[in-house]
Amino acid sequence: MKELEENNAAIFAGAGLSAGSGHADWSGLVKDFADELNLDIKKETDLIALVQYHLNANAHNRHQLNQKIANEFHHGKQPNENHKILAKLPINTFWTTNYDRLIETALTNENKVVDVKYVEKHLTTTIHGRKAVVYKMHGDVEHPDDAILSKDDYERYHKTHATFLNALAGDLVSKTFLFVGFSFTDPNLEFVLSRIRVTFTSNQRPHYAIFREVKQDKDEPKTDFEYRKIKQELFIQDLMRFNIKVLLVKEYSQITSILNEIENRFKRKTIYISGSAHEYGGWDSSTAESFISSLSKKLIESDYKIVSGFGLGVGSFVINGVLEEIYLNKKENLEDQLLLRPFPQGKKGKELWPTYRKDMISYAGVSLFVFGNKLENNELVVADGVRKEFEIAKQQNVLLIPVGATGSMAKKLYDEISTDFEKYFELGVKSDFEKLGDSSLTPEDLIESILTFIDKVTK
Missing domain, CATH: 3.40.50.450 (Rossmann fold)
Incomplete structure (x- = not known):
């Protein structure tokens, strides 16, 4: 709460934040590609590699990929309750891997001037009177050609988007982040976090993340469920290396309750x-x-x-x-x-x-x-x-x-x-x-x- 009051809070939003508005998550976005490759999307954990396989199979032609992004994120979806609450809070820094425009729409609806950054040249300009900055580190729906999706894109990121990585590192050092709807499987964020940890060792700024507890799927063997549960516990412990503390919820709807409570306490x-x-x-x-x-x-x-x-x-x-x-x-x-x-x-x-x-x-x-x-x-x-x-x-x-x-x-x-x-x-x-x-x-x-x-x- 103190970080909110002193304007030191930031948000890192993943696909889970937009899923509440009806947008596809990563699995939903690339399921058709998995089907074309005769792969089972439920068994795939490295979705970045899956996209690369699809590009390899199509002679590195991005047309299908670009069309998929345009179709999935151009359906007039509206900000959900979580977007609205975050937009009301005195948070002026938003980072996201999402291509959609729900965060900036929610902020605009609160009469905030928003400065959106999705290519490096945007970082050199500042919109006068801005109240929030949205860093779209993987691109924007209106420019699917530049979207970061494949292994090729990620491997080049430290060269094509070096300034984004530096800006993110600066914010992670100077602000306290809340990670919402984010799975921590993104190599770019891991790259930044690992370098901050090496530099600051035991003096890292605290950050927070909200996860849903692993739930047993229908017809899933108990041994498989217990295995996934152990993996989640170990993963949460590992995030402590980066001083990221995890709050577990039983249902995604509880995230809204948590954000509401944050808003109420601040107000x-x-x-x-x-x-x-x-x-x-x-x-x-x-x-x-x-x-x-x-x-x-x-x-x-x-x-x-x-x-x-x-x-x-x-x-x-x-x-x-x-x-x-x-x-x-x-x-x-x-x-x-x-x-x-x-x-x-x-x-x-x-x-x-x-x-x-x-x-x-x-x-x-x-x-x-x-x-x-x-x-x-x-x-x-x-x-x-x-x-x-x-x-x-x-x-x-x-x-x-x-x-x-x-x-x-x-x-x-x-x-x-x-x-x-x-x-x-x-x-x-x-x-x-x-x-x-x-x-x-x-x-x-x-x-x-x-x-x-x-x-x-x-x-």
């Missing part, structure tokens, strides 16, 4: 503050303003990030607290600690509010609700916008923390959660939650209660 360090106020109930303006500023300051001090929609009577004081902590103490970049998104105004602007709210809240793992009232036709009413943000946050599985002691809509939301508490939180934190509704607490004590509750529910 819980970002808090969306929802609220507006024409008046502050039992508090005078000065006390309320100090409360909001101090709360925001304390959150930043505790290493949380804040998202705010600049709600009337709340947003400006959130900013004051954040600025005080960042500029006086943390000395960090404001953009890394505060995401400020004032609502667009006017008739057309208001039409965008539902989408705008969803976008803002999507950055956070915690939503904090304070006050929530407005003046409407010269009458003080609860703020329906705060209610809408509560519902959006609930739909996005964001932790909901209304501070009932501030009154108005926050009190209504607090009461709702109190009546069905176990639906939202574990029973063990109920006494801490009750303090958030205690209007007799001083603003200072209320702030401490809020911080304590957030700390407990985000662990």
Whole structure:
């Protein structure tokens, strides 16, 4: 998690990541070639050699091979849930052996500027404002002639793609990788990993991989299954030579759950503050303003990030607290600690509010609700916008923390959660939650209660 927060995380994606979108894995891609050679694809383990045999049998003519790549990866497949989660995370380095364009599509769908590299000359240019770089070390579907598939291609790789190997080595040394959908049978990666191990010996950066446990196939003899199981265990142990730690899952669907948990844990360090106020109930303006500023300051001090929609009577004081902590103490970049998104105004602007709210809240793992009232036709009413943000946050599985002691809509939301508490939180934190509704607490004590509750529910 720390590597994510510090933008030191990277992804290495294999064919298994795209298989969830319906693309063929390596075996599926070359099965027809095996059939032509009278080989059983189920018995073949060296698929690179199989492709070479096919080329040898066809006088090294790549037409069939190129056509196969074009056909397999041009069927309008869409990014799957794993692509989408990875694209949302603050990861700016992606390496892949896949030819498809699902990673870059998922990143683009998240409004990220993507710099794609699939030939060496791409490495010399940098797209302005890029938020992610995708290194396609084996080529791209639009250029099947240059795709790396056969033994010939792999044997020449250290000459034809030397800069890619150097760039990958640099990233493996400086970033922590998560390998997803990758089998570690690629000679190019092994080449790089082995040289890093020799150079850094016992001082290698840790990396992680997700594998599915070996499962017994239908009608497979138990002795064969046990043999494959032992081989997997030995292989996992061998990866430790490269400081790659493996997490085993029973089903591929569990990978999505793991990535979801990573996303949720990361997002819980970002808090969306929802609220507006024409008046502050039992508090005078000065006390309320100090409360909001101090709360925001304390959150930043505790290493949380804040998202705010600049709600009337709340947003400006959130900013004051954040600025005080960042500029006086943390000395960090404001953009890394505060995401400020004032609502667009006017008739057309208001039409965008539902989408705008969803976008803002999507950055956070915690939503904090304070006050929530407005003046409407010269009458003080609860703020329906705060209610809408509560519902959006609930739909996005964001932790909901209304501070009932501030009154108005926050009190209504607090009461709702109190009546069905176990639906939202574990029973063990109920006494801490009750303090958030205690209007007799001083603003200072209320702030401490809020911080304590957030700390407990985000662990």
